[in-house]
Amino acid sequence: MNPIRDRLVPEPIQNLKAYFPPAGGGSVRLDANESPFVLPDPINLKIKTALDRLSLNRYPDPSSTSLRKSFASRFGCVPDQVLVGNGSDELIATLLWTFRGHGEGKTPCVLLPVPTFGMYAIGAAAAGYQVVRVPLRPDLTPDLEAMTLKIREVDPNLVFLSSPNNPTGGLFSAGEIEAVLDAARGIVVVDEAYADFSQEPTWCSRVDAYPNLVVLRTLSKVGGAALRCGFLVGSPDLLKEMNKVRQPFNVSSFTQAAGEIMLENFDLLMDRVLITVAQRDHLGATLNEWGYKVHPSRANFFLMQAGGREGELSTFLHQAGIVVRFLSRLEVIGDALRITVGEARENMVLLERIRSFSL
Numbered sequence: 090m091n092p093i094r095d096r097l098v099p100e101p102i103q104n105l106k107a108y109f110p111p112a113g114g115g116s117v118r119l120d121a122n123e124s125p126f127v128l129p130d131p132i133n134l135k136i137k138t139a140l141d142r143l144s145l146n147r148y149p150d151p152s153s154t155s156l157r158k159s160f161a162s163r164f165g166c167v168p169d170q171v172l173v174g175n176g177s178d179e180l181i182a183t184l185l186w187t188f189r190g191h192g193e194g195k196t197p198c199v200l201l202p203v204p205t206f207g208m209y210a211i212g213a214a215a216a217g218y219q220v221v222r223v224p225l226r227p228d229l230t231p232d233l234e235a236m237t238l239k240i241r242e243v244d245p246n247l248v249f250l251s252s253p254n255n256p257t258g259g260l261f262s263a264g265e266i267e268a269v270l271d272a273a274r275g276i277v278v279v280d281e282a283y284a285d286f287s288q289e290p291t292w293c294s295r296v297d298a299y300p301n302l303v304v305l306r307t308l309s310k311v312g313g314a315a316l317r318c319g320f321l322v323g324s325p326d327l328l329k330e331m332n333k334v335r336q337p338f339n340v341s342s343f344t345q346a347a348g349e350i351m352l353e354n355f356d357l358l359m360d361r362v363l364i365t366v367a368q369r370d371h372l373g374a375t376l377n378e379w380g381y382k383v384h385p386s387r388a389n390f391f392l393m394q395a396g397g398r399e400g401e402l403s404t405f406l407h408q409a410g411i412v413v414r415f416l417s418r419l420e421v422i423g424d425a426l427r428i429t430v431g432e433a434r435e436n437m438v439l440l441e442r443i444r445s446f447s448l
C-alpha cells in the first residue's frame with residue numbers, strides 16, 4: 090500500500106509491467122532483435138573522427154538538421170517530412186501524446202492487430218487511450234476484413250502496423266496497408282523497424298500521397314542499437330504538432346553525428362543485412378525439418394513453437410548461455426520463442442543445442 094501511488098498513478102499504468110531484459114546475460118544473446126555485427130571498420134573510423142570534433146559543452150542541434158537531410162536523401166522523402174527521436178520508441182510515445190484528441194467526446198483509441206510490438210499498448214495505456222485489439226488470423230496473417238470493420242466502428246486515433254511485425258515476422262502487403270489507410274480517418278503508422286530485412290519498398294516516399302500515413306524507421310536493427318536513433322516520416326503539418334510535444338534536445342550530438350555516418354554508408358550495413366537474411370532462412374528451414382513450427386519471417390528474427398514445450402526449451406537454451414525471448418500466452422497462438430538471428434557461429438551453437446533437446 091502506498092497512498093501516493095494509489096491516488097496519483099492512473100490504473101492502466103499501475104497494471105503495466107516494466108520491461109527489464111533477462112538478468113545474468115549469456116554468451117549468445119538472441120533475445121533483443123539487435124544486429125550481431127559490430128559496425129564495419131570504415132563506419133567506425135569515421136564515427137571516431139566525428140566524435141573528436143564535437144563541442145560537448147553545447148546542446149545538440151534541436152532539429153537534427155543534418156541527420157534529417159541524410160535520412161531524407163536515402164529514403165526518398167524531404168527533410169521537412171522527417172522527425173528524429175531517441176529511438177523509435179520515443180517517437181511512438183510522442184505520436185500517442187500528440188494525437189490523443191477526444192473528437193466528439195469519446196475516449197481516444199488505438200487499434201492494434203495482435204500479437205504485435207508491446208510498446209504500442211504500453212504507450213497507449215500511459216497516455217490514456219482505449220486499446221482495441223484485432224487478432225491476426227490463426228496462420229498469423231492479417232485479418233483485413235476484421236480490421237477495416239473495427240476501424241469503421243471505433244474510429245481509432247491511431248492504427249499501428251508493424252511490418253514486418255514483431256513478434257510474428259509477417260508482413261502487411263502493400264494492398265493491405267492501402268486498404269487500412271483508406272478505411273481509417275485517423276493516423277496509420279507503418280512501423281518499418283525491420284523493413285531492411287524484408288527487401289520490400291519503403292513507405293517513406295509515399296507520405297505525400299496519404300495525408301494520414303506516418304512511417305517509422307530505426308537504426309537499432311542494422312547495427313546502431315546503442316545510439317537510440319529513430320525516424321518518423323509524415324506530413325509537415327503533423328510533424329509541427331509533434332515538435333511542440335517532444336523534448337527539444339531529444340537526440341544527442343553523439344547520436345546525430347554517428348547516425349549521419351551510418352546513413353551515408355548504408356550500403357555497407359545492407360551487406361550484413363543480406364547475411365542475416367540468408368542465415369534466417371537457413372535456421373528456419375533446418376528447424377522446420379526437425380519438427381519445430383517456425384513461422385515465416387521477413388525480419389531479423391523468427392517466431393518458433395515447440396509443441397507446447399517452449400518454456401522448457403527456453404530454459405534448456407538459457408542453461409547453455411543462449412538467451413532467446415520466451416513469449417508466454419501470446420494472442421492467437423499461445424506460447425512461443427522469438428529468436429533473433431545471430432552471426433553464423435552463434436546460429437551454429439543455437440542449432441547444436443536445440444538438436445540435443447528431444448522434442
Ligand code: PMP
Binds near residue numbers: 175206255
Ligand atoms: N518498433 C518495433 C516494431 C520494434 O520491434 C522496436 C524495437 N524492439 C521498436 C519499434 C523500437 O526501436 P528503437 O526504439 O530501438 O528504435
